[in-house]
Amino acid sequence: MKARVQVMLKDGVLDPQGEAVRHALGALGFDDVTGVRQGKVIELDLAETDKARAEESVTSMCEKLLANTVIESYRVEID
Structure with a gap:
């Protein structure tokens, strides 16, 4: 089974890399x-x-390591 996690800075958090790309x-x-x-x-x-257990496991991975949940949000897709 494959999982895809998208991690983005939360709205309102300064994104200097994004600003550099825009410039x-x-x-x-x-x-x-x-x-x-x-x-x-x-x-x-x-x-x-x-699928349900995979999503639960990947969500736990995000909360513990893959995303800094203070400043980032994430979305999990399971295929």
Whole structure:
């Protein structure tokens, strides 16, 4: 089973990497980009075959390691 976790900074948290990308895009002539938020995607291969248990396990991984839940939010997808 595969899991995909998307981690993004929460709204209102300063995103200096996103701002740097927005600035660079503007310098390249893409002036219509008014905001960029940068995050990360983590893909996991799981031995678990039960979707509910896999989602529970990955959520626990996010809470303990994969996301800093003070400043980041996350979304889990199980395939």
